[in-house]
Amino acid sequence: MRRLLLLSNSTQHGHGYLDHAIDEIRGHLAGVSRLLFVPFALHDRAGYSAKARERFAPLGIEVDELLAAPSGARQVETAAAVFVGGGNTFRLLKTLREAGLAAPLRERVLGGMPYLGASAGINIAAPTIRTTNDMPIVEPPGFEALGLVPFQINPHYLDPPPDSTHMGETREQRILEFLEENDRPVVGLREGGWLAIAGAAGRIGGLSGARIFRPGAPPEERSPGAPLDDLLAG
Amino acid sequence: MRRLLLLSNSTQHGHGYLDHAIDEIRGHLAGVSRLLFVPFALHDRAGYSAKARERFAPLGIEVDELLAAPSGARQVETAAAVFVGGGNTFRLLKTLREAGLAAPLRERVLGGMPYLGASAGINIAAPTIRTTNDMPIVEPPGFEALGLVPFQINPHYLDPPPDSTHMGETREQRILEFLEENDRPVVGLREGGWLAIAGAAGRIGGLSGARIFRPGAPPEERSPGAPLDDLLAG
Numbered sequence: 001m002r003r004l005l006l007l008s009n010s011t012q013h014g015h016g017y018l019d020h021a022i023d024e025i026r027g028h029l030a031g032v033s034r035l036l037f038v039p040f041a042l043h044d045r046a047g048y049s050a051k052a053r054e055r056f057a058p059l060g061i062e063v064d065e066l067l068a069a070p071s072g073a074r075q076v077e078t079a080a081a082v083f084v085g086g087g088n089t090f091r092l093l094k095t096l097r098e099a100g101l102a103a104p105l106r107e108r109v110l111g112g113m114p115y116l117g118a119s120a121g122i123n124i125a126a127p128t129i130r131t132t133n134d135m136p137i138v139e140p141p142g143f144e145a146l147g148l149v150p151f152q153i154n155p156h157y158l159d160p161p162p163d164s165t166h167m168g169e170t171r172e173q174r175i176l177e178f179l180e181e182n183d184r185p186v187v188g189l190r191e192g193g194w195l196a197i198a199g200a201a202g203r204i205g206g207l208s209g210a211r212i213f214r215p216g217a218p219p220e221e222r223s224p225g226a227p228l229d230d231l232l233a234g
Numbered sequence: 235m236r237r238l239l240l241l242s243n244s245t246q247h248g249h250g251y252l253d254h255a256i257d258e259i260r261g262h263l264a265g266v267s268r269l270l271f272v273p274f275a276l277h278d279r280a281g282y283s284a285k286a287r288e289r290f291a292p293l294g295i296e297v298d299e300l301l302a303a304p305s306g307a308r309q310v311e312t313a314a315a316v317f318v319g320g321g322n323t324f325r326l327l328k329t330l331r332e333a334g335l336a337a338p339l340r341e342r343v344l345g346g347m348p349y350l351g352a353s354a355g356i357n358i359a360a361p362t363i364r365t366t367n368d369m370p371i372v373e374p375p376g377f378e379a380l381g382l383v384p385f386q387i388n389p390h391y392l393d394p395p396p397d398s399t400h401m402g403e404t405r406e407q408r409i410l411e412f413l414e415e416n417d418r419p420v421v422g423l424r425e426g427g428w429l430a431i432a433g434a435a436g437r438i439g440g441l442s443g444a445r446i447f448r449p450g451a452p453p454e455e456r457s458p459g460a461p462l463d464d465l466l467a468g
Contacts, residue, residue, distance in 0.1 A: 181325065
């Protein structure tokens with residue numbers, strides 16, 4: 001049974017790294033003493049892993065860095081839980097795929113290994129990365145991602161700023177363009193929020209709620225605490 | 235000799251379609267009575283072409299819509315000038331490439347046919363689309379673009395909002411991430427600005443200036459009127 005905790009963002013404005021969700025993370029990782037960290041979304045992998053290691057030490061959880069190497073598959077096979085950090089989604093997916101780690105990771109998570117992700121780390125939990133906000137700085141072998149849930153996710157979801165004079169597309173416009181080309185729901189997850197999923201049951205957690213976009217329907221607001229089971233049914 | 239007019243945006247806040255750059259456009263298209271319009275960045279191509287047709291009529295310029303069909307190559311071969319409209323860069327590039335129109339278009343433009351582009355229409359003038367702001371809603375055959383200039387362009391370039399609490403990457407952070415992975419300069423072109431290029435000579439036009447990002451160097455500001463010749467030398 002899949003167990004996913006998907007955070008829109010790893011750091012909330014004015015707070016420390018993962019602080020805003022730390023109680024939820026603690027519950028999600030109950031009984032876990034070693035966590036496999038995937039640092040591929042940032043350029044400085046060692047520095048990123050050190051940051052994760054420091055954050056989890058007070059929780060009594062040791063952090064191992066996943067290596068983009070043949071030995072990485074063995075790390076995935078033996079991990080007790082995984083945390084995929086944020087950064088650039090294209091870089092993350094390219095590294096995972098080229099190292100041959102996407103398929104083993106997917107298999108372990110669908111088999112019940114707890115998955116924690118933030119930002120780019122939740123984009124790859126969707127069927128594709130087609131709803132990422134990130135710049136396509138590198139070219140992955142394809143946009144297909146881990147498909148741990150049947151819907152798309154847009155992290156850092158942003159409502160249109162009321163007084164903006166900027167003429168680039170709003171986030172909602174971008175997601176509606178996605179729906180012009182794809183027949184799959186999108187969960188726009190605002191900062192401060194998360195999705196907590198256990199098997200076929202899910203709910204929105206955190207402070208900020210989500211905006212749900214479905215093909216052929218007007219966008220729908222869901223508050224913190226609202227269920228996600230309909231979307232998980234695919 | 236290439237002749238390019240590359241607009242950051244097609245519409246400036248509070249103004250009509252193309253109004254902010256219309257004098258420059260008029261000069262760029264002097265002597266042109268028919269313009270080939272590329273509407274592929276939006277879903278509603280016919281509606282988009284009608285909008286372009288209406289805008290250019292008062293200038294005495296008729297607009298033909300490029301078709302994503304085998305006959306499109308003949309349209310490109312015989313065009314007097316081309317205008318590539320904004321929208322989603324991935325959709326634009328995918329359609330151009332799959333219809334086999336990218337190579338013929340590139341050849342005509344490098345041979346001297348005037349090129350006008352806005353937003354997504356200037357992303358594809360760069361060597362790749364790796365510095366687009368757009369959501370990757372569809373998957374093109376690759377990120378390689380027309381390569382009409384040797385540098386990357388980031389349209390709608392946005393300075394960090396001073397009071398923002400949003401934790402997503404700023405535009406500058408995104409471009410610096412591009413430079414971690416790619417060895418090519420990026421012109422961050424603010425809204426209201428454009429690049430006017432004739433052969434090996436270029437300058438920044440409009441109101442807002444540009445921010446130049448080079449591998450291994452601090453970002454550099456260039457004001458409207460500043461030359462671009464160094465970047466065009468590649």
